[in-house]
Amino acid sequence: MEVRSRAPGKVILSGEHAVVHGSAAVAASIDLHTIVSFLPAPAPGVDDGLIVLELEDIRLEFSWPTGRLKEVLPDMGPAPSSPQACSPESMELISGLVDEQNLPEAKVGLASGIFAFLYLYISIQGFKPGRVVVSSDLPLGSGLGSSASFCVSLVGAFLARSGSVELRGQQNSWFRFAENELELVNKWAFEGEKIIHGKPSGVDNTVSTFGNMIMFRSGELTHIKSSVPLKMLITNTKVPRNTKALVAGVSERASRHPQAMASVFTAVDSISKELSTILQLPVIDDLSITEKEEKISELMEMNQGLLQCMGVSHASIEAVLRVTMKFKLTSKLTGAGGGGCVLTLLPTLLSSTVVDKVMAELESYGFQCFIAEVGGRGLEICSSDSS
Numbered sequence: 105m106e107v108r109s110r111a112p113g114k115v116i117l118s119g120e121h122a123v124v125h126g127s128a129a130v131a132a133s134i135d136l137h138t139i140v141s142f143l144p145a146p147a148p149g150v151d152d153g154l155i156v157l158e159l160e161d162i163r164l165e166f167s168w169p170t171g172r173l174k175e176v177l178p179d180m181g182p183a184p185s186s187p188q189a190c191s192p193e194s195m196e197l198i199s200g201l202v203d204e205q206n207l208p209e210a211k212v213g214l215a216s217g218i219f220a221f222l223y224l225y226i227s228i229q230g231f232k233p234g235r236v237v238v239s240s241d242l243p244l245g246s247g248l249g250s251s252a253s254f255c256v257s258l259v260g261a262f263l264a265r266s267g268s269v270e271l272r273g274q275q276n277s278w279f280r281f282a283e284n285e286l287e288l289v290n291k292w293a294f295e296g297e298k299i300i301h302g303k304p305s306g307v308d309n310t311v312s313t314f315g316n317m318i319m320f321r322s323g324e325l326t327h328i329k330s331s332v333p334l335k336m337l338i339t340n341t342k343v344p345r346n347t348k349a350l351v352a353g354v355s356e357r358a359s360r361h362p363q364a365m366a367s368v369f370t371a372v373d374s375i376s377k378e379l380s381t382i383l384q385l386p387v388i389d390d391l392s393i394t395e396k397e398e399k400i401s402e403l404m405e406m407n408q409g410l411l412q413c414m415g416v417s418h419a420s421i422e423a424v425l426r427v428t429m430k431f432k433l434t435s436k437l438t439g440a441g442g443g444g445c446v447l448t449l450l451p452t453l454l455s456s457t458v459v460d461k462v463m464a465e466l467e468s469y470g471f472q473c474f475i476a477e478v479g480g481r482g483l484e485i486c487s488s489d490s491s
């Protein structure tokens with residue numbers, strides 16, 4: 105039986121980085137996913153005794169003989185119901201197993217993802233052979249939460265096969281796990297994010313697991329129901345960056361200037377709380393929608409200013425801000441910053457001609473623009489007998 109899973113990426117409307125330091129953040133899922141297909145019982149003679157990871161869009165394949173994994177990692181084994189952090193000893197050993205794969209120079213960024221894959225696979229499935237095929241609609245390392253959606257999707261597929269969660273959906277149709285099962289997925293995915301990010305807040309894996317829109321603060325999640333559908337333009341500056349390094353940079357700045365940075369984080373906390381309140385205010389007519397969008401824009405602008413204070417903006421992000429400002433639109437970076445993606449609120453009454461003009465100007469800089477559906481479903485699973 106083949107198990108497939110898909111988990112969405114996300115945008116952060118307010119609170120990135122500050123959320124790592126205990127402030128609230130508001131985040132929503134987007135309709136771009138990491139898709140995992142898990143085939144645990146290979147045909148005899150094919151992949152016999154191997155754990156295989158195929159990264160379909162990147163056209164790379166990695167494999168490990170299960171015998172060798174058992175030999176190198178004798179203390180690890182399946183414990184699907186007990187999410188736990190990778191021990192320092194296993195860290196070193198898994199790191200050696202990833203190094204042996206001799207990643208091409210241009211793809212070394214994938215090492216942490218492959219590491220997380222091995223840790224999650226063995227922790228949930230043990231040393232059973234299997235083939236895992238991953239594809240993604242999300243640009244990797246651009247602030248749209250590809251790392252979290254990768255971990256959530258892998259964990260969903262592994263748990264679905266482990267017997268610790270129920271495969272209750274009909275064959276060939278997508279279904280959602282029960283709430284307590286999603287909590288288990290989220291805990292494991294957080295352990296994967298720790299491997300990729302170093303010190304994640306947990307907001308990305310939480311919104312990818314549960315979907316919709318959430319406010320997140322110190323591990324606590326509150327579901328938000330926005331009273332208006334938000335239309336967001338996402339501009340990918342295509343400037344590569346790495347979340348782990350950016351998060352570490354903000355922490356270093358915070359240790360150099362503890363009081364000033366504490367005030368910045370407190371200000372972000374207030375912005376996220378106010379944003380959450382405004383998003384949920386009932387709307388009566390077009391005027392109240394416009395007022396609401398103006399307030400959201402202002403809060404996004406304030407958050408962007410504070411992200412500049414944290415040192416995570418970038419010339420490419422500033423270039424996007426300048427273009428959208430010419431059209432009286434507000435933007436902020438989303439995710440870790442340092443390049444990556446920028447979010448622009450598109451007010452309901454904005455004409456499509458203006459949207460086309462903004463996109464054309466941004467694309468003339470070599471940026472890539474798309475409009476995202478915000479606040480869709482979280483992790484979903486599908487099983488089939490066909491393969």
Ligand SMILES: Nc1ncnc2c1ncn2[C@@H]1O[C@H](COP(=O)(O)OP(=O)(O)O)[C@@H](O)[C@H]1O
Pocket residue numbers: 138159213214215216217218238239240243244245246247248249250251252254300301345346347348439440
């Ligand atoms: N589909 C995928 N296949 C393999 N690794 C992935 C995949 N998606 C994400 N990753 C891992 O996550 C890293 C990007 O995570 P990160 O720097 O947090 O950026 P973001 O989460 O914003 O995309 C990649 O370099 C890789 O290690």
Ligand SMILES: C[C@@](O)(CCOP(=O)(O)O)CC(=O)O
Pocket residue numbers: 119120121122123124246247248249250251301303304305306307308347351438439440441
């Ligand atoms: C910067 C941060 O707030 C969000 C990072 O998101 P992304 O990996 O850039 O998509 C880190 C975190 O919350 O774990």
Ligand SMILES: [Mg+2]
Pocket residue numbers: 249250251252301308347
């Ligand atoms: Mg990430």
